[in-house]
Amino acid sequence: MNEVALQVKSLTKEFGSLTAVDNLSLEVYRGEIFGFLGPNGAGKTTSIRMMCGLLEPDSGEVIFQGGKLVGICPQETILWEKLTCLEQLEFIGEMYNLPAKLARQRGDELLSILGLEEKRHNLASTLSGGMKRRLNLALALIHDPEILVLDEPEAGLDPQSRLLVREYIRSLAQKKTIILTTHNMDEAERMADRVAIIDHGKLLVTDTPEALKRTIGEGDVLEIEILSIPVEQALAIIQPDFPDIQVEGNNYFIRAGGIMEKMSSLFDAIKKAGGEIGEVHLRANTLEDVFISLTGRRLRQ
Amino acid sequence: MRIWSVIRKCAREQKRDLWVLGLSLVFAPLFVFIYWLFTGGNATTSYAALVINHDEAARFSDGVMHNAGEDVILAMQELTFKDGSPILRVSSISDRDLGETALRDRDATLLVIIPPSFSQTLANAQSGAAEPTTQVEFIGDLTNPYYTVAAVMAMTALDGYAVDATGEYRAVSLLETALGDSAARTEFEMYIPGLLVLAVIMMLFQAAMLVARDIESGSLQRLKITRLTAFEYLSGTTAWLALIAIAEVLLTFAVAVAFGFRSHGALWVAILVGVITSLSIIGVGMIVASLSKTVSQAFVIANFPFGFFMFLSGAAFPIPMNRLFTIAERDIKIIDVLPPTHAVAALNKVFTLEVGLSGVLYELTALSVLSVIYFSVGVWLFRKRHLN
Numbered sequence: 001m002n003e004v005a006l007q008v009k010s011l012t013k014e015f016g017s018l019t020a021v022d023n024l025s026l027e028v029y030r031g032e033i034f035g036f037l038g039p040n041g042a043g044k045t046t047s048i049r050m051m052c053g054l055l056e057p058d059s060g061e062v063i064f065q066g067g068k069l070v071g072i073c074p075q076e077t078i079l080w081e082k083l084t085c086l087e088q089l090e091f092i093g094e095m096y097n098l099p100a101k102l103a104r105q106r107g108d109e110l111l112s113i114l115g116l117e118e119k120r121h122n123l124a125s126t127l128s129g130g131m132k133r134r135l136n137l138a139l140a141l142i143h144d145p146e147i148l149v150l151d152e153p154e155a156g157l158d159p160q161s162r163l164l165v166r167e168y169i170r171s172l173a174q175k176k177t178i179i180l181t182t183h184n185m186d187e188a189e190r191m192a193d194r195v196a197i198i199d200h201g202k203l204l205v206t207d208t209p210e211a212l213k214r215t216i217g218e219g220d221v222l223e224i225e226i227l228s229i230p231v232e233q234a235l236a237i238i239q240p241d242f243p244d245i246q247v248e249g250n251n252y253f254i255r256a257g258g259i260m261e262k263m264s265s266l267f268d269a270i271k272k273a274g275g276e277i278g279e280v281h282l283r284a285n286t287l288e289d290v291f292i293s294l295t296g297r298r299l300r301q
Numbered sequence: 302m303r304i305w306s307v308i309r310k311c312a313r314e315q316k317r318d319l320w321v322l323g324l325s326l327v328f329a330p331l332f333v334f335i336y337w338l339f340t341g342g343n344a345t346t347s348y349a350a351l352v353i354n355h356d357e358a359a360r361f362s363d364g365v366m367h368n369a370g371e372d373v374i375l376a377m378q379e380l381t382f383k384d385g386s387p388i389l390r391v392s393s394i395s396d397r398d399l400g401e402t403a404l405r406d407r408d409a410t411l412l413v414i415i416p417p418s419f420s421q422t423l424a425n426a427q428s429g430a431a432e433p434t435t436q437v438e439f440i441g442d443l444t445n446p447y448y449t450v451a452a453v454m455a456m457t458a459l460d461g462y463a464v465d466a467t468g469e470y471r472a473v474s475l476l477e478t479a480l481g482d483s484a485a486r487t488e489f490e491m492y493i494p495g496l497l498v499l500a501v502i503m504m505l506f507q508a509a510m511l512v513a514r515d516i517e518s519g520s521l522q523r524l525k526i527t528r529l530t531a532f533e534y535l536s537g538t539t540a541w542l543a544l545i546a547i548a549e550v551l552l553t554f555a556v557a558v559a560f561g562f563r564s565h566g567a568l569w570v571a572i573l574v575g576v577i578t579s580l581s582i583i584g585v586g587m588i589v590a591s592l593s594k595t596v597s598q599a600f601v602i603a604n605f606p607f608g609f610f611m612f613l614s615g616a617a618f619p620i621p622m623n624r625l626f627t628i629a630e631r632d633i634k635i636i637d638v639l640p641p642t643h644a645v646a647a648l649n650k651v652f653t654l655e656v657g658l659s660g661v662l663y664e665l666t667a668l669s670v671l672s673v674i675y676f677s678v679g680v681w682l683f684r685k686r687h688l689n
Contacts, residue, residue, distance in 0.1 A: 095529050
């Protein structure tokens, strides 16, 4: 049975007339990576700020089972520009009541793991954006927290840093409970054991990525751009064989099993009716599809 | 432990901001140096007096013709401070309009017009005739604070000469006793307490902006998660700023002494006053920081207490205030909530009036109480607004 590390009960936060988080309840299990997926402004950051005690909720409660040692890596890089990498790790370590020697030792270790060992005596102001993000993460880990909260951990990272950070977070997951927020479905899908999809402050659904994808049907998704014929005519051609279809402008999202075998005859039928085929993408179901099926909108809209 | 870590963090950050640290440290010493240059080092205040002498010579009882007006001018020129420097810089002119223009432009402080009958009237009085009297005219801008001093000094010279010349019996003689070393203070020395207090007041900006930098950058949010308390954070920051203030006060004294400043009381008492004053000013800086979200906001807000400290504390000029209440036979006024009020009073006592620690105990106590109050309010506000 999964052991609960963090329990959130009916958390609500309003800013004036805007309800940023609306009666949010969920459980995070010990040792899992729990992803908060939602578009910008969905209430993800507000939710985790309340979970970490940085923001007082209007109502509801957050219950930490067992330890309450939390590390948070905010979306913005929050650093002391005039301190070196090691100095700020030492400083924050000491703020968590670590002995100076241990803080320094752990700081050295983290810098090494995150590929910043050569920058240990460099001022934060001299680091590149990706390095700053990595240092930002190190600051959240200096006191070896039981629960690690990562707000958009891959935002602003260069591909090399992204890979490094992703691998490191995965390695941490074996020892810690990790909560991450993201508006990036790939990131959530790759990283999270379970995903909570949130929109307009409301929790829509919580489950594993695979289970969530299963809820919207089996098979692949064919994204096809059809030009020169009206939507009604295009639908008349497609729908008899592919009833699960969504339309956005000239783009048609067709979900079906074994779609590869039927693609050729579909394209022929469209061309025969005078249609032109623009861009074509074939992919597996994603969390984005889940989000679309739940809200009727894309994550980035 | 955590307070010490905050001090070390502040020190490290400041180490990389040597320009700001340097400016903070040299601000007051530089002003001392500039003021020394302006005042000519040891010079005392000398008041420019213009004299129009219409006097016509008359024969006195010794049978010699005298122009008493010229003697009065000489008597005015001979008035000196304890160090021998002249009190009045006397110049003779012939045109009243020119003299009044000089007064309006503050090129001169006083215009004295001696009438044609001056010598004759004195000669008559010498021979026993009481009538008629003659009238010497004093002209000046009464809103100019220097006028009163110059006029009193010129009257003293004139009156002394007239009494001596006529041999009148003087029933009352006046004895002036200068408190402490007040008769021998140079203009440069008189302004040192004010400059020192100004240097300490300037800590207000540094204190407020140092804390506001952490608020603006968001790093305070990170500290919030560590459960660092407002008291710990502000104590560490205050301790670091106090170290800078001590260095600044010592440096200012060192420069002042090097340029001839003399303290007649114990210098360490003055330094103690400076340090405790800086703590109270830093306390106000913490309140300002608590009310700010950005460094520029802190700067703007800090101008308000700065204005009060500079112009309403009595540090720059006397402020007439009614007492609010009395404690231990001391009248408490509204301006007593401003630390510079006590700092200037204490420093003047130490420097000029030769008092020791016991003589400034009241001011030190007031400064200490204000420091505690301002710091506590700062902590309370900071906890409420930033580190809750």
